[in-house]
Amino acid sequence: MATIQDVAKAAGVSAMTVSNVINGHPNVRPATRERVLEAVDRLGYRVNVAARNLRRGRTGTICLAVPEINRPYYGRLAASIIAAAARHGLRVSIEQTGARRENELAALSLSRNRLYDGLILSTVGMGPADVGALDVDHPVVILGERIFGGPVDHVAMPNEAASEAATRHLVERGCRRIAIVCGRLGGEVDVSSLRHAGYLRALAAAGLPADPELVVTAGSFTMQEAARRVRERMAEGLAFDGVFCVTDTVAMGVLRALADAGVRVPEQVRVIGFDNVDESAYLVPSLSTVDPDHDLMAERAVTLLAARIERSGPGPEREEFTGPFRLVVRESTGG
């Protein structure tokens, strides 16, 4: 495997000149450049990235840590982030945390190995109590709802506002007993509690009572768990004419449970989700939802991270970014 020295020798120049040519530095005479490129070609030379990384103190790779790549929302996010990173000349390595706190903390220290130039961490297991763990000496961007006001940049979803809009939409379609399917509400700040808050706000604004009975809690945001819990609650007699699901994936489970119970959507129950995953438009009935503009959030996260990597110092104020959203009305709410 040819090294830069081999090329230099073959082209009758110094290694430095080869390096300059390869990295597109100015101040190389065209004729010299030609000769070098010819030699590069002839020897099939490729730079050794490990050596370059060592020398530059950069790896050109960032890490994306998400619960599991095989979930519509995180897949969507990853695709956007990989694409955005490529635009910044960065590669992306993916770490799966399984939504476990310890794995999220491990991801934080992995980057300390200088394995990655920076980390985009989707916090699901970590909570406000772990803010201290974020105080690391390498660039980190948090993408999640569990931690606010930490010592790092934060890209968040428009949780409350979008949830309020989704719930309001159900109200406007005539729903009066609106359920919510979410995770356990433990008082901590997380996706469920934020979206639940938006739901409550919409109910209050519409003058509807907030019946705690209508809160269906699932252990995880999976189709399986959502379907199971809704079936259970319906068997216990829970009745509702609208349901706001914390994610589209959860909504898919709910749609399935309703179908099993012979409930027609949207005639008897209207359903709305959150995320606007690709599948949502193709479900039968197609799923109304709110679209948080994943591409924009991904772009923002990568841009923030890239900027910190570039500066490689403490840098300016930490940024807190909350994306926009739009309501997507489809069949499941009678759209």
Next chain:
Amino acid sequence: MATIQDVAKAAGVSAMTVSNVINGHPNVRPATRERVLEAVDRLGYRVNVAARNLRRGRTGTICLAVPEINRPYYGRLAASIIAAAARHGLRVSIEQTGARRENELAALSLSRNRLYDGLILSTVGMGPADVGALDVDHPVVILGERIFGGPVDHVAMPNEAASEAATRHLVERGCRRIAIVCGRLGGEVDVSSLRHAGYLRALAAAGLPADPELVVTAGSFTMQEAARRVRERMAEGLAFDGVFCVTDTVAMGVLRALADAGVRVPEQVRVIGFDNVDESAYLVPSLSTVDPDHDLMAERAVTLLAARIERSGPGPEREEFTGPFRLVVRESTGG
């Protein structure tokens, strides 16, 4: 940021001893080990992976190149591969090729930068004509249907057999005019042609005519494209009582198109897919499909790659592995 030298100094030993402790080498006196570990802890030392990579000539990272991570099948695959790689002590970096031949070829040469120890390449754009490009000097495993008999290990799906079983299932359920929704059949070896062959075999075995009219070709394996083409063909008068879809994603598009046309599944048309993606069980109607055991294929691919990396030589015979499958009967075929 502390280096191994700093630790050595702090512990009053040589860098070599620190290295030995870190890498768990024997022949280090317990007392010395203690002192070193204490210093490591105190200074917050982490090895510099770039330096280690340079020295070792390994990066500990493999590349997974897939069309797009945000597609149920590739998401599923990626999740399995990342998990399998972790068991082998390997990290996974993901490259999105967009199913474009040139990007797949680029992935092949990326590894040559010694950026990655090996590559798992999902070939979709490349064809048999590109077999030559596979003749590289670093470990590669092909995961796909476009290339057989190349100079590298190959993990393939049970395309024909599983497609035949899926189609046979439709026959057994009483279907007589069975359509197939696949990609363009250009004579080349690819997912569509292999699964189409299985479909034909099942028809032949059942003594059913193979009406070319019943072949619906889509430009890509997306819900959108599948739905669009099926709508078009139905508008042109195409009639069928069963349909085999080359992937579950395609099947979702088809289910949507049928719903739009007011066709009831499975009463009027039975539908079966391929992949057994997570969503399939929760669709309404739930989707019958064939399950190719993604975990096993992922494990096999990673094991083959890891073995080649370990040997780091030409190694033994190239391996051709075709996974098993099982039929999953659900509502869409009246299950």
Next chain:
DNA sequence: TTGTAGGCGTTATCAC
């Protein structure tokens, strides 16, 4: 059991 020397391949610096 521990230490010394050297080099993996690249590039920043500075001299020419």
Next chain:
DNA sequence: GTGATAACGCCTACAA
């Protein structure tokens, strides 16, 4: 415009 030198931080030999 080009080249010599010196690291970047680690680990494989070998020596002690």
